[in-house]
Amino acid sequence: MFKIDIKMPSEADLMKAAMGEIEKQITKKAKEAAARHGGVTVRFTRKPDGSIRTVEFQGSEAAIEAARAAIAG
Known part of the structure; x- marks a missing residue:
């Protein structure tokens, strides 16, 4: 008999x-918008x-301002 313990x-x-992924997305949008x-x-x-x-x-x-606009919209 096998016992499988899934945690x-x-x-x-x-x-x-989830917060890590959200932070990555916000950072990417903000940096792209503000690059110029x-x-x-x-x-x-x-x-x-x-x-x-x-x-x-x-x-x-x-x-x-560009970064704020990018993450707000």
Whole structure:
């Protein structure tokens, strides 16, 4: 007789993986939109549960505005 023990990921692990993917997508959109204006640096702050609290951009005003417009739309 075979015993198979399948361990499912925890809710925290799933949240972490989902937030990581969302951060990658936001970063890609923002950097592509801001590239012609000199580019931006993207930083995330997180809540204790792992979800995104804020997204911060560093760069020229034109680059920041382009990045914000890209992720808002």
